[in-house]
Amino acid sequence: MGEPTIGGFCDDRFDTVRRVFEQNVSSGEELGASLVIDIEGQTCVDIWGGFRDQARSTPWTEDTVVNVWSSTKSILALAALMLVDAGELNLDAPVARYWPEFAANGKSNIEVRHILSHTSGVSGWEQPFVLEDMYDWDKSTTLLAQQAPWWPAGSAAGYHANNQGHLIGEIIRRITGQCFKEFVTASIAGPLGADFQIGARDDDWGRIAEIIAPPPFDIDLAALDPDSVMVKTMAGPVADANAANSPGWRHADMGAHNGHGNARSLARILSTIALGGESNGVRLLDSKSIDRIFEEQNNDVDLVLGVPFRRGIGYALPRLDTMPSIPDGRICFWGGWGGSMTVMDLDRRMTFTYMMNKMGPGIIGSTRSEQYLRATYDAISEAVTV
Structure with a gap:
């Protein structure tokens, strides 16, 4: 078992972010992780460190990738917006x-935005x-098409934790003829x-x-009403984090939660949103499509998560009582089970991404992602006041 090391690059302005990251890796709070901050392209x-495995035998290196859980949904929403852009x-x-x-x-009145x-x-x-059953595309989408909704469309929000990728992915397939994983690659x-x-x-x-x-x-869950949206969602299906290490999971097409990448790859893709639709010389969106993200769809307690979220189209919007580390403004974000996080800050033209393999408690974000985000925004504030 070796000592954890930190690799990559960090601008002096964000030295506190690096120090917090190093401390978490050294203490074992992090096993392995990567973190990227992109501003103005x-x-x-762009730092990484720790280990790929629980045995701490294989270092997390520059090209290490990991299952990013629901941070995948950030790419799913981008894909849908690209088709909006294309008419x-x-x-x-x-x-x-x-x-x-x-x-x-x-379900005839359920709209795509819902x-x-x-x-x-x-x-x-x-x-x-x-x-x-999620691995079987035809079976899982057929069942979704057949079932009745659990509440009237648009009247409340309930996190589509496991099935959003199948729902949007099937729409993408019907339009393009490509499955979601093919669309993402191409x-x-x-x-x-x-x-x-x-x-x-x-x-x-x-x-x-x-x-x-x-x-x-x-x-x-056993103490809750079995007919509640929370129980039905969390039981349909029951989550198992260890499944992400299995061949079946890695072979499946699940736009809600089986994307594989690292902080650098997520930042390269999602900076498209923070930078007005173009990243690395490639334009994916126009400003009108990005504006749709910020059309508030719901601002209430989520029926599945049990906490309040302010939701736009495809992404969450700032709400300080839920995510105090993300300031108010033209910012959209989402994260993944165990702590991964993506934040697109259009006011600062900044993209923040953090991916890790040791999962913390909680569905969206974690104590670690909160630490990194606070350090990031503190550094930006200090730079502005100097």
Whole structure:
């Protein structure tokens, strides 16, 4: 077992961010992780360190990738907005315009924006449904098309934790003829030269960091109403962090949670939003499509997560009582189970990304991501006042 090392580059302005990162890696609070801060298209921080595996035998290196959980949804929303940009997708149209079977069982009035903002009423699969069923695209999407919504579309938000990638992915497939992982490779990661993919090719498995499961949820689902949206979503299917290390997970196409990349690849892709639609000389969006992100769809307690979120289209928007480390402004964000985080700050033309393999408690963000974000915004504030 070797000592953890830190690699990469950090601008002096963000030395505090690096110090906090180093401290967490040295103490074992982090096992392995990467963190990037991009401002105005320039990389200010690109650091990585620690280990890929729980045995601490393999260092986390520059090309290490990891399952990024629901940070994948940030790419999913971008893909949908790209089709809006191309005139192929209308956010205010019924999902059934693109996927006719979806209209079954009272879902004809569910619009595309409802799925992107987690307000559709279809936040999980009806039972019986197990985790491995998500790997079967035809089965999982057919079941979603057949079931009834759990609340009226647009009336509330409930996190589409596991199925948003299947819902939006099927719309993308109906429009383009490509499955979601093909669309990401051909239209996003490929053009941008970003080391990101949905699932993971077999020849990349040797550089994937092992996922370390978080502590158990502090919610006793057995004590809750089995007909509640929270229970039905979390039971449809029941999550298992260790599944991310399995071949079935890596081969699947799940735009909600099985993207594989690192902080650098996520920043390269998502800086497109912070920079007005163009990153590394490649334009993916125009300003009107980016504006749609900031159309508030819901600002209330999430029926699944049990905490308040302010939701735009595809991303969360600042709400200080939920994410105090993210200031108010023209900022959108989302994160992943265990702590991964993506923040696109259009006011500062900044993109922040953090990916790790040792999962902390919580669904969105963690104590560590809060630390890094606070240090980042403190550094920016100090630079402005100097």
